[in-house]
Amino acid sequence: MSNWANGSDEWTRFIVRQVLASGRPLDVDAQEHAYSLFRQEKALDVRTFPTEEPLVLIEREDEALEPLTLTSLSRVEGVNALETGGVIEPHEGLTILFGENGTGKTGYSRIFKALAASRTADEILSDISVASPQPQSATIRYSLGAEPKTYMWSGQQGVAPFTRMSIFDSPSVSFHVDDDLEYVYVPAALALFNHVAAGIKSVQSQVDASISELRSRSTGLLSRFGRTATVYPLIETLGASTDLEDLKSKADFGADVETRIGELRRTVAALEADTISSEITALARTERALKQAAALATTVAGFDGNAFSVERDKLADLQNDYRLFRAALFEAADLPAEPDETWNSFVQAGERYKAHLSDLDVHDAERCLYCRQPLVGPAAVLVGKYSEYLEDTIADGITVSKGRLTALGAPLFAAEVADIEAFLRDHADEDPQLTYQAALERTVSTHATLMDACKANENNVGGEASNIDSEARAPLGIDAQTIQTAQPDALTLSDAVTAASDRLVDLRQQAATRDETLAAKQKSLVELEAAAELSKSWSEIELHVRDAKQADRLALLAKPMPTLQRNLTALSKAASDQMINESFDALFAAERAALRAPEMRVEYIGRKGKAHRRKVLTGKHRPSAVLSEGEQKVLAMADFLAEARLAGISAPVIFDDPVSSLDHRRINEVAQRIASLAESTQVIVFTHDIFFATTLLNLMVSSKRCSYFQITDEDGKGHVTRATGPRWDTLNNIKAQINETIQTANSEEGNARAALIRTGYDWIRSWCEVFTETELLQGVTQRYQPNVRMTSLPNIKTAALPAAIEVVNRVFEEACRYIDGHSQPLASMNISPSLTGLEAHWKELQEARGAWFKADG
Incomplete structure (x- = not known):
């Protein structure tokens, strides 16, 4: 390494x-x-x-491991439906826990599997029949080396040093037969590979975590940029491949950038508010008012005041002359009143009726138009005067003069002033005043004065009854200078109209391009804001890009790590071949032979720095697809024992129902292997197989390294009692019991002695049965044994049998008379055995056995 x-x-x-x-x-x-x-x-x-x-x-x-020995399991609570108070005190050799199915053995085995973190450890449930299950707990006493210890278990899985225990059960068969198993025991030197692999894995995990962290950091940068900004896609794809120099060139680091953004925002706001439209509307009203004002000023300036005054005076003179003519004409007519306008209307009405009759060609000039009486004398004269009156030239002059006056004032009356007056009201309080406001106000005022004068003078000159001389006639009400001022005001107002019209044209052009302008300004604003945000966020952008580049580098650097692990695995496999596999091969071959398991080839493979083994048959078939269930079980047990022996067993080995599905021959072979293992190792066996249990007990007779516990459900699930076994009676054991009973009876009297004597005969009866099975018949047939041992038949001493049978049978019959297990005839029920008789019978049996041994078979 x-x-x-x-x-x-x-x-x-x-x-x-x-x-x-x-x-x-x-x-x-x-x-x-x-x-x-x-x-x-x-x-x-x-x-x-x-x-x-x-x-x-x-x-x-x-370092050598100190041996682990279990000394007791007690105070079990909350495990399945096990009763509390059960105590198991494992022997340092073999401990048999026998019980039928459903009596509670599995609950105790599950505790050991949990402590050891067995491959097949399953969940431990409390009693499901109670509403409030108890917490799991148990007390385990053990010794580690020479030091006694106690562990209070409360449901933990995998507790050192109990993890050193080896456990075999039916569910583990598939692991040991078909799976690629990692070794439970790994030599310290080989375990270093696992530690190195774990160290490399830790670095790889930190690399992966760093990559994940670097790539998952949320910057929130994207939300700071407008989606329409040109830099948005660059921020959206910000990563290791980002060109920072290009991106930085799009940033605006100017000190006045916020000021420029503010100006653009105000421009955009104005465009978005559409103030041009309202300005156009207001300016159109102004233009309309100014046009009316300019036209009004031109009308005022064009008003001929002198001609109006002359014509007015002329009309007054004509009207005065006409009144004098009319008065003279009708002076003798004896009119009821002065000839006024009403009378004038009457005369004119008659003339019109006359014309109407003439048109109908029915007019009679000799008759009165009104009363139809003949016109004679004064009446005819008066009607003639009416005609003369109507045909007077003065009346025609008056009509012409009135027409001229109306024509002179008509432009003033026709002028539109409503918009002008409204405009002046709207701008009355404006400060500063408009440049043309004085001209506008003078024009309106002059027009109003002229209108009032025209209306007043018209009223004064229009009545027939008025008789006003030239000195008393109403004045015009405005001087010529004021009228002359209207001309320059008209020019001022015309200039204002031109300026308003030009401005209106410009505004309308702006309105026509407002949408385009607004879009351009908005785009400029988005770009400027994005450029400013780039400058403010530049340090974060650089950090994000740096993180992304580092994540990519880490990903590249992490790529060789799986190869590194594979290389370590290959190295570990080579080391395990030397340190484990070769040893395992030898141990597995020995165990397979001892258990008569099928021949099997073992392949050794490495994965992730760890050594694994795989069992294969010819053609790479899975063993479970070829072997019987019994063959699989003994093969699995051979693998299990070989693995356990790799390090030298220094902790208990536990078998949970190891012989289910095995035939009697294989049961015997498994029992022999377990018994030999128990000579040097603490072994605990859970079983419900009576033949297996008795075979184990018989195999352990000589060494006496065995304890037997009966597990029943008679007094509660998992009730534990220590027993001598279903077939643990031996001649030596029974002999000791008989001698102790006789010795105790010698010290007692009365009923106590009588009870002990009957107990002594009970033991004698058992001695007779065991002597017959084991010595007279040489174990050819025995209780709880599955087969007849024909090989032992030649060992029976047939010549000595009659003498031995006579003594044994006679004493056996005598013993049956005194034990409670046999009913007695009335004649003998009250006959009590004596201590002397018991001692004599016991002596006879021992002598008969001695004679049997001396006999020549």
Whole structure:
């Protein structure tokens, strides 16, 4: 590994150096240092760390593990439906936990699997039948080396040092048969590869995290730029490929940029508010008023005041003459009143009626138009005077004069002044006043004065009853100088009209191009704001681009890391071939032979710096597709035991129902292997197979390294009792029980002695059965054994059988009379056995056994 590290980067060399020196995985500080060194080595950061010198080979010795021994499991609560109070005290050799299906064995095995973090450890549930399940807990006492310890378990998974325990169960068969398994035990030297791989992985993870962080940082830059700005796509795609010099050239760093932005904003606001339209409307009103005013001033200036006064005087004279003529003409007519306008209208009406009759050719000049009486005498004279009156030339002169006066004042009356007056009202309080306001006001005032004068004088000269001489006639009301001033006012107002019209044309042209102007100004504003924002955000932009470039560099630098891992895997595989695989091959072959498992080829592969093994048959078939269930189980057990023995077993080995689906022959082979393992290792076996349990007990008779526990559900699920086993009775054990019973009976009297004597006969009866099975019949047939051992048949001492049978059968029959398990006839029920008889019978049986051993088979 040192040579491999010396050919790699400095950061890799640092990881290897740390792992070799400590023999442990890198801690958090060392992982951070490795990543920092990686960044400095790749010129991502300023170099501050010293150079990592080449490694010198370090010799290490693996530390021996202190043996772990379980001494008790008690106070179990909240595990499945197990009762509280059960106590299991494993033997330092073999411990058998026997119980039928559903009695609670699995609950205890699940605790051990959780502690060991077994491959097949599953979730532990509390009693599902209760509404409020209890928390999981148990007390585990154990010794580590010579030191006793206690651990209070509360549901934890994978607790050291219990993780060193090896556990085999039915679900693990598929792992050991078909899966590519990583070794549970890895030698300390080989484990260093795993630590180095983890260190490299930590650097790779930090690289990946840095890349993710650099690429996911949210700058919020895009929201600061208008979508229509030319720089928007550049900000939107801001990254490692961004040309910063080109982007910077689009920024505006000017000190007055905010002032320029403000001016543009005001211009745009004015264009958006469309004030030109309102200005055009107001100016059109002004133009219209000024045109009326200019025309009015021209009319005022063109008014001939002298001609109007002369004509007015002439009309007055004519009217006066006409009144005198009329008075003289009708002086003798005896009119009821003076001939006024009413009378004049009467006369004119008669004339019109006369003309009407003439048109109809029915006029009779000799008759009165009104009364139709003949016109004679004074009446005819009066009617003649009417005609003379109407045909008077003075009346014609009056009509002509009135026409001339009307013609002279007509322009004044025809002039439009409504817009002018409204304009003056709107600008009455304006300050400063308009340049043409004085001319406008004079024009309106002069026009009003002339209008009043014309109306007044017209009234004065229009009545027939008025008789005003020239001195009393109404004056015109305005002097000639004022009328003459109207001419320059007309020129002033005409100039104002021209200026307003020109301005109106200009505004209308601006209005026609307002949308184009507004769009251009808005575009200019967006570009200027974007340029200003570029300058303000430039440091963030540079940082973002730098981060993006660093992320791309990190991604490129991370590409060789998988290759680095593969190289380490290859190196680890080569080391594991030397340190593990060759040893595993030998151990697996031995275990496979001991268990009579099928022949199998093991391939060794490496993945991610770790050693794996795979079992294959010819043609690369999966073993489970070819082997029977029983073959798979013993193959898995061989793999399991070989793996457990790799490091030298220093912790308990636990088997959970290891012989299900095995035939009787394989059960015996598995039992023998487990029994041999228990000679030097603590072994715990959970089983419901009575034949397997009794076989194990028989195999452990000589060493006595065995404890047997019965698990039942009679007094609660998982009830544990220590027992002698379903077939744990041996002659020596029973002999001890009989001797102790006789000795105790000798010290008792009365009913106590009688009860002990019956117990002694019970043991004698058992001794007879065991003696018959194991010695007289040489174990050819035994209880709980699946087969008849025909190979032991020649060992039976047939010549000595009659004598031994006579003694054993007689004493057996006698013993049956005194035990509670057999009913007795009434004649013998009250006959109590004696201690002397018990001792005599026991002596006979021992003598019969001694004679049996001395006999020649």
